[in-house]
Amino acid sequence: MTMRRLINLKRVEARRIYLTYAVVIAAYVICQVMSSTKFLSSSMRGMLVPICAYMVMSVSLNLVVGISGELSLGHAGFMSVGAFSGVASAILMQGVITNAPVRLALAMIVAAVFAAFAGFVIGIPVLRLKGDYLAIVTLAFGEIIKSLLNNFYFGMDSQGLHFSMLTDTTRLLKGGRLIIRGPMGISGIQKIATFPAGFILLMIALMVVFNLVNSRSGRAFMAIRDDRIAAESIGLDITKYKMMAFVTSAALAGAAGALFAMNYSTIVANKFDFNTSILILVFVVLGGQGNMLGGIIAAAVLTILPEKLRQFSDYRMLLYAIILIVMMLATNNDEIKNFLNRINPFRRKEAE
């Protein structure tokens, strides 16, 4: 299926997709070899899973921002829905399924389903809006998800599942376990997330996104992005296609959230705040909107770099801010674009 579609694609596009897969696989093999030969420091090894999770986040946000052309500022919200539902389901499955990789995979699927559902519910109102309003409403939903999860209590005992809002009124019986504890989040998580699992998730995310982008629906996304009115006039159902991109993106973000959370022993809802949404947006913008490989590389670089440059950690967020501004000015202002073209002798001449 994938092969047939790739053959039909334009050469350039197919080459770009193969290159992305090749780079990701090569990076994985190199990291595995380095980590088995003890070449990788333990702090770096600990970062492999979060990097994979951020890469998947970058790919999934790129589908909304780069391909669909809508700015989502609440992407961390879907990540947190996935993290909480994934971890909670993994804890519930602990007694039943003893094989850790299977449990991880199931937890990520549960996380993706929950996040996709959240994306669908949020998408119904959000996707009727456009531009700045859409962006600000996704921000609002991100904050609402954070507030709700901060006040959510969920536990299990012999009577079944219990949950409550605001205060802990679950009244668990003896032997029961309070899994989600409001602002304290979830603690005592078994760290079952592994680097190979992260790699597989990233490959799945790439396959899903590339297949979607190079399908009829993907062309519809881009048509709507480039000219909403023209797309509508040829009979494209705008809400349907936007919803498709939004829900797919939310599902991938949810799976990434579950992977991310199961790399730590404790997670709290405040970890997935507006700053995290912006961080992921920086990956997408720095990598180039619509360019998956760029976003993946940006995610890796911007996660490793701050660790390596700890003495400059105060300047990290400042650097992100400058990246956002400079990238936007460099790619959208004609004068600056011409200037960059002039000083760069290696730049290939773009065909008009």
Add this chain to the structure above:
Amino acid sequence: MIFLNYFISGISLGSIYAIIALGYTMVYGIAKMLNFAHGDVIMVGAYVCFYAVSRYEFPPFVGVILAMFVCTVLGMLVERLAYKPLRQAPSLAVLITAIGMSYFLQNTALLLWSSNPKVFPSIVGRGAFKLFEGKLSVSHITALTISACVVIMIVLSLFISKTRLGKAMRACSEDKGAAQLMGINVNATISLTFAIGSGLAAVAGALLCSAYPTLMPTTGALPGIKAFTAAVFGGIGSIPGAFLGGLMLGVIEIFAKAYISSQLSDAVVFAVLIIVLLVKPAGLLGKQAQEKV
């Protein structure tokens, strides 16, 4: 009486939102962009006022004037450096730049002034008026905030409707191209709008931190977003709308805090934003814009 107390603190908070919302609504009306960094200009204004009053011991009035001056210059500088080069760019690019600018201001403030919260001295002391035999107390800062908001609203409305510059601003917001043909300097008008909005943000910063005296580099972010909510609520681009939206949002927030849950009050405010945008996207007093092909 408790209800009335809540109502008055709601109006007071709402007045601050209204002053901030003016900056959003004017900039949106003219430059058609969401100036995400507006909330952080509030924070800069509050810091300038804080240092002027507590370190250099200027009288509070001078502190506020100084803050207004610094913020006005800052607002114009931000517009010139980051937004003006993107006048023709797609709105997504402008919004991302504005978010970048917001982060830039926050993190510069973090480096300059550290993340330790500062206790802001109230610009009018901590006294209160007692009414109804002490049953109802209205603090001086509350009274000052509400009256400052009313004065600003009246002066600004007169400025927009009566003066030549105000007329130029209205013309630019209707149609930039036509305004330019009529000999209006569009760039200068946009610059002026940013200057006024940022100057007002400084006033809002001083009032906000007098009422809620913790000052941090992130102080401006949430009030900024809520004030934007207020501007949308009232109808973006409309000055009376910003006033009405601000007051209503302030009252809703205080009531949500008092009667629903203090942890969920922000969620309630954002839910209001979502409902308003869905039911009445043009806001209470906004004009419904027709999309032309």
